[in-house]
Amino acid sequence: MAEAQALRKAVECGVPDNDKYMHPTLLKNRGNWKYHDRPRPGVLHHVAHSGDQVWSVRAGTQRQMDTHTIRKLCDIAEQFGEGFVRFTIRSNIEYIVADQNKVDPLIAKLEGEGFPVGGTGNSVTMVAHTQGWLHCDIPGTDASGVVKSMMDQLYDEFKSEQMPNRVHLSTSCCEINCGGQADLAVIVQHTKPPKINHDLVANVCERPAVVARCPVAAIRPALVNGKPSLEVDEKKCICCGACYPPCPPMQINDPEHSKLAIWVGGKNSNARGKPTFMKMVASGLPNNAPRWPEVNEVVGRILRTYKNDARPWERMADWIDRIGWPRFFEKTGLPFTKYLIDDWRGSRANLNASNHVRF
Amino acid sequence: MAKPMHPTPNLDQLETGPWPSFVTGLKRLAKDKDYVVDVLGHLEHSYQTRKGYWKGGTVGVRGYGGGVIPRFTEIKDESGNAVFKDATEFHTLRVMPPPGMHYDTATLRQFCDIWDKYGSGLIALHGQSGDIMMQGCTTENVQKAWDEINEMGFDLGGAGPAVRTSMSCVGAARCEQSCYDEAKAHKAVINSFLDDIHRPALPYKFKFKFSGCGNDCMNAIQRSDMAVIGTWRDNMRTDDELGKKWFAKHGMNELINDVVSRCPTKALQIKDAGAVRKDGHISAVALDGKQCLEIDNKDCVRCMHCINVMTGALAPGKDKGASILVGGKSHLKIGGLMGTLVVPFMKLETEEDREKLVELAQSIIDFFAENALEHERTGEMIERIGLVNFLEGIGLDVDPHMINTPRTNPYVRTDGWDAEVAKIEAKKKAAA
Numbered sequence: 188m189a190e191a192q193a194l195r196k197a198v199e200c201g202v203p204d205n206d207k208y209m210h211p212t213l214l215k216n217r218g219n220w221k222y223h224d225r226p227r228p229g230v231l232h233h234v235a236h237s238g239d240q241v242w243s244v245r246a247g248t249q250r251q252m253d254t255h256t257i258r259k260l261c262d263i264a265e266q267f268g269e270g271f272v273r274f275t276i277r278s279n280i281e282y283i284v285a286d287q288n289k290v291d292p293l294i295a296k297l298e299g300e301g302f303p304v305g306g307t308g309n310s311v312t313m314v315a316h317t318q319g320w321l322h323c324d325i326p327g328t329d330a331s332g333v334v335k336s337m338m339d340q341l342y343d344e345f346k347s348e349q350m351p352n353r354v355h356l357s358t359s360c361c362e363i364n365c366g367g368q369a370d371l372a373v374i375v376q377h378t379k380p381p382k383i384n385h386d387l388v389a390n391v392c393e394r395p396a397v398v399a400r401c402p403v404a405a406i407r408p409a410l411v412n413g414k415p416s417l418e419v420d421e422k423k424c425i426c427c428g429a430c431y432p433p434c435p436p437m438q439i440n441d442p443e444h445s446k447l448a449i450w451v452g453g454k455n456s457n458a459r460g461k462p463t464f465m466k467m468v469a470s471g472l473p474n475n476a477p478r479w480p481e482v483n484e485v486v487g488r489i490l491r492t493y494k495n496d497a498r499p500w501e502r503m504a505d506w507i508d509r510i511g512w513p514r515f516f517e518k519t520g521l522p523f524t525k526y527l528i529d530d531w532r533g534s535r536a537n538l539n540a541s542n543h544v545r546f
Numbered sequence: 547m548a549k550p551m552h553p554t555p556n557l558d559q560l561e562t563g564p565w566p567s568f569v570t571g572l573k574r575l576a577k578d579k580d581y582v583v584d585v586l587g588h589l590e591h592s593y594q595t596r597k598g599y600w601k602g603g604t605v606g607v608r609g610y611g612g613g614v615i616p617r618f619t620e621i622k623d624e625s626g627n628a629v630f631k632d633a634t635e636f637h638t639l640r641v642m643p644p645p646g647m648h649y650d651t652a653t654l655r656q657f658c659d660i661w662d663k664y665g666s667g668l669i670a671l672h673g674q675s676g677d678i679m680m681q682g683c684t685t686e687n688v689q690k691a692w693d694e695i696n697e698m699g700f701d702l703g704g705a706g707p708a709v710r711t712s713m714s715c716v717g718a719a720r721c722e723q724s725c726y727d728e729a730k731a732h733k734a735v736i737n738s739f740l741d742d743i744h745r746p747a748l749p750y751k752f753k754f755k756f757s758g759c760g761n762d763c764m765n766a767i768q769r770s771d772m773a774v775i776g777t778w779r780d781n782m783r784t785d786d787e788l789g790k791k792w793f794a795k796h797g798m799n800e801l802i803n804d805v806v807s808r809c810p811t812k813a814l815q816i817k818d819a820g821a822v823r824k825d826g827h828i829s830a831v832a833l834d835g836k837q838c839l840e841i842d843n844k845d846c847v848r849c850m851h852c853i854n855v856m857t858g859a860l861a862p863g864k865d866k867g868a869s870i871l872v873g874g875k876s877h878l879k880i881g882g883l884m885g886t887l888v889v890p891f892m893k894l895e896t897e898e899d900r901e902k903l904v905e906l907a908q909s910i911i912d913f914f915a916e917n918a919l920e921h922e923r924t925g926e927m928i929e930r931i932g933l934v935n936f937l938e939g940i941g942l943d944v945d946p947h948m949i950n951t952p953r954t955n956p957y958v959r960t961d962g963w964d965a966e967v968a969k970i971e972a973k974k975k976a977a978a
Contacts, residue, residue, distance in 0.1 A: 195608075208649050222858020233722070255571065274647040274649075316674070327598075329589075339563030464884070532880065
């Protein structure tokens with residue numbers, strides 16, 4: 188019997204139907220919603236064509252949650268909500284209730300237990316979160332700690348809706364950028380070529396695959412100290428770290444030389460202009476755990492400038508489109524260095540082919 | 547009671563400040579688990595030395611080639627023994643959540659019970675690919691935890707060169723802007739590719755994402771190889787009562803500055819009620835007794851901005867469906883790419899509609915599997931071979947919706963021009 192148990196075969200059931208996990212009012216009005224409004228920051232009020240209404244109370248979480256925290260969130264859902272929750276793409280939890288009278292006590296309980304209510308509309312919502320030192324195999328920095336430091340600083344902006352438009356943030360612990368496009372992103376930027384442990388390369392790395400992985404063809408097979416290994420043309424190397432995941436002996440992470448860069452103006456939404464990629468505007472910031480004050484200073488400065496200067500409904504990208512890049516650097520006080528002029532493929536599209544100049 | 551904690555002066559600083567602290571959560575788990583005591587020590591070591599110390603390996607569950615992210619410690623003493631001996635392994639199980647990430651509390655509690663029993667007790671809701679990340683498990687316990695998770699009716703997600711776990715927005719479940727049933731499309735597509743999820747054998751990863759409208763809350767255009775983004779073909783719907791309510795609250799300045807002048811295609815105009823055009827492609831919403839906001843739906847690109855501002859007063863039309871974009875990805879290796887529109891519109895209302903979506907996905911994945919180089923994403927493959935070769939490969943006709951502008955250089959051999967024109971004419975005739 189024990190043997191049969193041990194050989195249980197996987198049931199390849201795939202993604203479950205979400206009907207049974209959904210609040211009954213959502214299920215009943217699926218596809219038949221009429222409009223919504225936001226009675227206060229952190230609360231969405233949806234009205235269906237049937238006349239049914241639901242309130243969703245949104246609260247921030249730390250994403251990396253211990254089971255005690257998740258059970259506490261469940262207790263709150265059972266005692267103050269209606270037993271149904273969902274999570275947003277940015278790790279916020281939403282409590283869905285059909286009874287308006289439950290909204291205020293629910294907010295009070297969540298805030299009392301340390302979960303900030305907010306993240307809706309034109310707020311700064313929770314950072315798109317990666318793994319970092321806690322679990323990733325190639326991280327240049329931590330994610331949870333950077334996120335915690337940023338959100339401590341932006342706590343009031345999460346809980347209010349005072350930004351010109353929504354602000355999406357992301358962090359990424361290497362240049363692969365798992366955090367994705369955002370209005371403002373913090374991403375590791377390595378500044379030195381990988382340090383190669385030639386004793387290990389032949390046994391650990393599939394060398395042709397590593398050679399193929401390099402975006403600038405800077406890696407070639409070589410015999411080092413009589414051992415088959417790989418060498419890097421350091422003049423060509425752009426320090427992107429692409430060789431490190433398939434070949435861990437090519438260590439790219441460095442406590443001193445792995446820096447952090449800030450990017451702005453990414454937008455996935457099609458609203459107004461087409462979706463945009465974010466652009467690098469600052470680099471060389473130290474990987475200063477556990478609180479990353481230098482990163483937070485620049486993040487705060489950019490967001491304050493945007494908040495004061497952008498017009499209603501302008502996302503970061505819309506705002507910079509209006510004021511122009513020279514004024515972005517002037518207003519934020521960030522230095523515009525030669526490294527910010529694109530020379531990657533397609534870069535000519537990023538140069539000013541006009542005499543449009545704002546004075 | 548677990549063993550005593552390691553000193554964690556760096557992590558301790560992440561317990562201050564108002565945002566919920568993951569360190570406080572880990573410390574609570576560490577009260578009962580030696581495992582988590584050492585996980586905290588391991589992480590503190592990273593904070594002190596500013597480097598990561600988990601390496602990959604091979605750990606899985608019976609019958610699957612993916613879904614588990616193996617992690618083994620690299621913090622060893624001089625004789626090669628693990629310094630944090632109760633946290634030598636820290637594997638993650640990637641579990642696919644219900645579409646829209648809806649949960650009842652009983653389900654969440656069940657995940658907690660399983661993870662207290664077999665894992666570290668740390669669960670990320672959710673990872674960047676949309677998985678429930680059950681973080682921190684020993685090799686020995688991976689299968690046991692998986693068996694119980696699978697018994698709950700949940701399945702593992704993708705990892706490596708495989709179809710990956712997908713995400714869909716809250717959509718039809720709660721959002722008036724939803725243009726198709728995202729959850730049903732998500733489930734229909736993903737559950738058709740379970741073999742490609744569980745047994746990684748593609749050139750590289752392949753991601754689907756499902757957003758119900760152009761606001762693209764799932765970031766589908768940039769984070770998926772095949773993005774399904776909702777839109778509609780007929781006129782925007784309007785509601786005069788909600789239009790008047792909006793106008794009474796916000797006034798003419800906001801209407802002009804925030805709505806009319808922000809329309810990317812100048813499809814909006816303010817008109818006297820009597821002067822609104824009567825053409826079939828015009829819709830209008832009342833502002834007060836005298837004036838209306840007129841929308842020329844032929845010029846509108848369904849960007850969602852005016853609907854976002856005047857929710858309910860303006861709404862997507864009734865002839866809804868989705869656009870399909872292909873080839874979005876992040877930096878590695880040629881730089882970030884947005885998806886390219888390959889299907890301007892398809893209906894997604896019935897099971898047959900969804901079957902057509904699955905067929906399209908299948909032909910794209912088949913073409914990708916045949917033609918992409920190792921570690922090449924779909925977008926990179928299209929960049930290398932050209933969009934037309936890709937379209938011909940999957941059997942889609944070219945369409946001017948797919949481009950920003952026609953070609954701006956003459957470097958193309960066009961001796962097939964007349965034959966192409968003849969084909970287009972013949973198709974027109976057949977359709978007439």
